[in-house]
Amino acid sequence: MLRPEKGPRSGILLPFLLALLLPVLAGCGTLLEIDLRAASPPRDALVVSFIDVGQGDATLVQTGGESYLIDGGEPEAGPRVVDFLRSRGVEELEAIVASHSHSDHIGGLPDVLEALPVAEVYVSGYTTGTSTENALLRAVREEGADLLEARAGLRQQWGGATMTVVSPPNDSDGGLFGDANEDSVVPLLEFGSARVLVTGDAKSRAEEYMSTGPYAGDLAVLRVAHHGSSSSTTPLFLDRFRPRVAVVSVGADNSYGHPTPQTLRRLDTVGAEVFRTDEHGDVIVTIENDELDVAVTSP
Ligand SMILES: [Zn+2]
Secondary structure (H helix, E strand, O other): OOOHHHOOOOOEOOHHHHHHHOOEOOOOOOOOEOOOOOOOOOOOOEEEEEOOOOOOOOEEEEEOOEEEEEOOOOHHHHHHHHHHHHHOOOOOEEEEEOOOOOHHHHOOHHHHHHHOOEEEEEEOOOOOOOHHHHHHHHHHHHHOOEEEEOOOOOEEEEOOEEEEEEEOOOHHHOOOOOOOOOOOOEEEEEEOOEEEEEOOOOOHHHHHHHHOOOOOOOEEEEEOHHHHOOOOOOHHHHHHHOEEEEEEOOOOOOOOOOOOHHHHHHHHHOOOEEEEHHHHOOEEEEEEOOEEEEEEOOO
């Protein structure tokens, strides 16, 4: 079930089926009595699920029968991430990308590593030595996953999509910025003509690096950096990447004031349609036959 912790509800939205019916469904309170378990998405689509983990990030990528996870929220969000993966038919992960070592991104990953077979875990190489980071590294070791560094230029086939890391820079291009947020691993997914960018907590320096590099270009979907903080999503970045859909992963009434009015204004200026996990719950984007659908669950 998607939200066992949320108290009594008479049913659960089935995001994918609703997406087929309604191209864009926002803030809908419709309830369907349908079992979500083992709802695997079609193999020939790219499905990117921005999981509602409160203040934090967790993004599931499914394509070609393969599954990948980018971040896993705070430690207390771990069980919810595992439940969500299972609800989407995930039995194993080809790889996890740990964007950076802050707890709102990697805290829930040990639960995922314990629950499912995971082949590889990618990190930026910028270490903080925190207990959260150590817990992740211990889980990687104990579960036998390979630990690898991911820097700009790394390119892999993720099922039917091509994944290219676009930041942080590799050593021949200046190396790490020396800041956990700026050094977030940023995967770019390309699927047909559609491009999806998942930016971790990258800030203005990383955004400038990406904006002036070879991977700038229009986006079907942008996972807005750093939960909509005003120090990210700069006008330069938006000008170079031009998102059609922008997803903010953020907790309701968070103490940071995320997302900031400035960021929301900038996104509006470039015509991006904004979805927020605090308002929409899980945001599930399906790209198939060059068409893009967005489905949401109410939080
Ligand atoms: Zn964060």
